[in-house]
Amino acid sequence: METLYWSCLAGGVIFAVVSVVLGDILSHALDGFLDFLSVDVLKPMVIATAVTVFGGAGILLLRYTNLHQGLSALIAGIGAVAMAGVVYVAYVRPMENSENSTGYSIRELEGRIGEVTIPIPPEGFGEVMVRLGAGNTLHIASSLERLPLPAGTRVVVVDVLDGVLRVTGLDERKGDVV
Incomplete structure (x- = not known):
């Protein structure tokens, strides 16, 4: 029986070390091959904990x-x-719930303030940088009122049409839309 306990303890420790060191490599290599075995509670960390504690407690x-x-x-x-x-x-469970996504919908940009990075002509397209989360995102933009918007102009995203931000200038003195 002691051999079983020592085997469980050693196997659990080896599994923990290997999963920490080679976890990402192995996961990428198998490419979801073992996903059918996934049960919410039966995570590798939980199983390794149980095996290791069983071995250690049995020896003690x-x-x-x-x-x-x-x-x-x-x-x-x-x-x-x-x-x-x-x-x-x-x-x-808390770690699963804490995962963040950097994905966003372009519709989330409506109402956001941005800055023109490439001038927007009255009848054409330019580029606007909008702060989103902890970073900035650049998008093709056109002037809603068909007025020229030079680089550096602060704008408000009014609408999104076919993936293009439709923007209008922001009056810095009043904080109003021009």
Whole structure:
């Protein structure tokens, strides 16, 4: 029984090290091949935690208590399941919910203030930089009123038509639309 515990402990530690070092490489190489095995609670980190705790607790119980092997295996199993549950609830689930996306819809730009980077002629297209999140995004733009807008002019995105921002100048003194 001690061999089983040592195997679980060593296997769990090796799995943790390999998954940290080679996790991204292996995930990319398999390209979702094992996704059908994915069950919400059965994450690799949770399984590795359970196996490692089972092995470690089993070794400690065998060496430092006079419990029967079956009882020590039962206690080690309960501890493993409990610790895996704690890891899932305290770490895995919150980390899944904390993922951020940098994606956005072009419709989200309506009403945003931007700056002309390439002059917009009365009958044509230029470019506008709009601050979005922690970065800036550049988009093709046209003048809504068909007025020329030189580079550096602050504008408001009024509408989006066929992927082109339709903008109007912003009066800096009043904060009003020109």
